[in-house]
Amino acid sequence: MAHRISLFVSLATVWLLLSGHYTGLLLTLGAASCVVVIAISHRMDVIDHESHPIHLGWRLPGYWLWLLAEIVKANIDVARRVVDPSLPIDPRLFEVPAHQKTDLGRVIYANSITLTPGTLSTDVSRDKIQVHALSGAGEDDLRTGTMDAKVCALEGNS
Template sequence: MQIKNILVATLIGFIFWVLLNNTLDPLILAIGAGLALILALLFCARCNVFSELKVTPAAFGYTFLYLGVFLVELVKSNLDVASRVITPSLPINPGIVEVKTHLKSRMGRMILANSITLTPGTLTIDIHEDTLYIHWIDVQTEDKQGATEKIVRKFEKYLEKIYG
């Protein structure tokens, strides 16, 4: 478990380094690998952020599927908010609702909250255990189940496959 954690952190740092340098010179790659390993050992040895990540072929597939769904939602709901903004009468009826999530891992919940925040119309205000408090620009239902069905479900079914 610990080893997977460090390996994933090292891999993320290494990919970041390669993208930043934009070259495949072996010396630079070696320096980047060493630095990423050292930093992962220093900072990620005790925090178990990545240990719930599932490394299976299905998880990779779902990651790409999730990215596609996320981008489509991002553009679609941005257009929605933009149309609200330029309408002269400003048709909003905001409110703060609560929703539930099934995700257990911290990383999964963070990605879920960030996705909810980035798709406009909804904004995560706080998170307690498995309850998320969400500011919704156009409240359609006030009860917990209906809001969960409308906001969380479309992301959660992919994130469940990637994170535990």
């Protein structure tokens, strides 16, 4: 039930922000379409903790801030390699362990790896993720396991 309420709140927010017209008719239409979408999603059985991960709660913004810092660092590194006339790249394919307990955690980990330029997840299995990295620096960063631990902490004990 909490997921449905949360879905209704996010759908209503999107409607209110995108429409910009706050008259009775349009607000009624908006509420009606939100209810219809939730009814259809309920029939499709797609509303659960994976499609709507509210249990991550307030840990998520903190993780995003940390990930943002990582992304900025990685961006500067990759940009430096691209503009360097000698093109100092050393691409490699390797596997890193993934200690997340749920599928959602592994997906967050794999997407975080891909979102950071210089590393790209190419395959996800139960306990490890295959990664293509542009340079040795990207591989060393992942091998320290900091991101893995951060995603595990984000998952919590649920």
